[in-house]
Amino acid sequence: MRHGACMHRVSVSPGFAVLPPSGQRKPWHSDTLQKEGHPAIWKDGKLLEEACRWLNEEIVPTRESPKTWAQAAQSLLTWLDFLEAADIDWRHATKDDLTAYRDAYLGAVSPQTGQEYSPNTVRTRMVYIVNFINFAVEQDWIDSDLRAGSRMLPPRRHRPIDSDALAHIRKGAPPVVEEAAASAVRLNKLLPKAGQDDTVRVLRREELNALLGWAGPRPSERTPEDGGSDRDYIVFALGWAVGLRVQEVADVPVLPFLEMVPNPQFLGEFFKLSVRGKGNKTRPVDVPAWLVIDIQAYIDGERRRALHKRGRNARESQLILNSEHSTRTGRPMTKAAMQALMERACERAGLMMQNERVNPETGEVAVTPVPRFSMHCLRHTYAVMTYHNQIKSEYSNLDAWKYIQEQLGHKSPQTTINTYLKHLSTWADVRQARSLLEVLGR
Structure with missing residues (x-):
């Protein structure tokens, strides 16, 4: 992936715009659909109006907090910048690109904190990104397998939005509501599980x-x-x-x-x-x-x-x-x-x-x-x-696994065995004891 300068930015609309060269002021939302205090996403000094429409129609009316609006805008910005760095038009991004985005952030550090991104953070961002994708599918803006089904749609020519006099009221092709719903089901499966780390690490x-x-x-x-x-x-x-x-x-x-x-x-x-x-x-x-x-x-x-x-x-x-x-x-x-x-x-x-x-x-x-x-x-x-303590206490191998399975709430002993069998050497020197406190030597 080629990394370059981020071309997108987020701002909060001031409620009015100044028209050069006359300096005349007019309501901000007359051209951008963004009311005062609403977030807006820009690209190369121009409003990315599809993103603004999503924010204004999908996010702001359903979320009360301006902080949440800003979080949604910043989340979408990371997706747009990720695609920009890879020279991919967001309209033609694929499911594989969304997967690559997820994996890149799950294995990355935040430039603000210096700490790795948590699955919760990546999941929250992707929830907003998938929401935007679903909205874009409804508006027929997406030309890739991010739409429902496995077919790849051929790229279409997009009329520049700033040359369309009806851009602010145009809904595009008839909303593909059912397709958007199907896309949401597929794409939500890509979200990382919140707070989950499946790596088995056993403390010595x-x-x-x-x-x-x-x-x-x-x-x-x-x-x-x-x-x-x-x-x-x-x-x-x-x-x-x-x-x-x-x-x-x-x-x-x-x-x-x-x-x-x-x-x-x-x-x-x-x-x-x-x-x-x-x-x-x-x-x-x-x-x-x-x-x-x-x-x-x-x-x-x-x-x-x-x-x-x-x-x-x-x-x-x-x-x-x-x-x-x-x-x-x-x-x-x-x-x-x-x-x-x-x-x-x-x-x-x-x-x-x-x-x-x-x-x-x-x-x-x-x-x-x-x-x-x-x-x-x-x-x-x-x-x-517990496994080692059970074995030292002369329980059978199967009985030891069965007890642990019931204690942990697994569906079957095999699930427990498959999870922990290769990690048993960590406590292989455990001695027989009445309780794990004694096993620990306390």
Whole structure:
């Protein structure tokens, strides 16, 4: 792909235009359909009117926030610049070009932040780009397989929009509404899954200890002089010691833990907890007694203080809340906040790796430090640790996989085996223990 100077830009219409050379002012929207405060996209000093029509007819009327309008305009601008750099007319861009755009940004760094683009960012941009493509299909502006079906349409001659006296009211060919809907279904399949990283990364013993060391001692053993956070320890433990997904951690209710009565003499005992997982399906999972004790210490300590700071009568059904030092103190911690917590913990614990990324807008190569692990990696770690502990406890190979499958909520043991079999060597030296806490040597 050839990288050149970006030819498109976004501006916000001032509500009027000055006509050279007379200096006469007239309403901005009389020529551009853009009202005051609406975003507009320019190319080489001229309005890209197709893009402006999309913004004015599809985005502004359905979204209330000017920030959202600007986000939509900037998203489309990245698509137009990507095509410009490859000498591709946006009218003739193909499904392969859209796939290339997605892959280029998923493997790139942002020139603003120096960090790699997240799947969420790329997905958000592509949602707007696909929306524009669907609008363009309805207007019969697109001449490629971005339309529904597998046929490639021959390029047509496009009348310059600034030479058409009826450009501002012309709808082109009859709207191909059904074709646009079919195109949307096909193109939406190209969107990256939000927040998902399918790479299986398992923390080694020393890495997991470093992560937990940053969070501090167990909540049930912590003193006022100790650093760290009870809540952070519990968030991590629900991943590596129970195998929950990050959204499942965010949704865990507090009430069941208030009713559990663990015996400190039997830390290897398990308590059943009903968890709501993918597809809103519930499944029972085993929570070790030692973790129940720590969770109850968190409930009576940090969690209670966060609720009290929020208000005397504040109540929340979720277990994990924002801390007393947060601007959203005492309110449920979100999935995004937990992912950010993991990134922060990896940085502080030295669990980073160097990634080489290419900026698709400039072609420049940058090496940036990124967290080695995500919250989902704790779930992977749980699976591998548990397998070895089950085998050391003389469970059969099939029974070990079956238990992990049920704990993780997979449809079949084969799914679990296929995911983790080649990663078992990470914890191959595990010793027999009553609980994963003992496996970890804590």
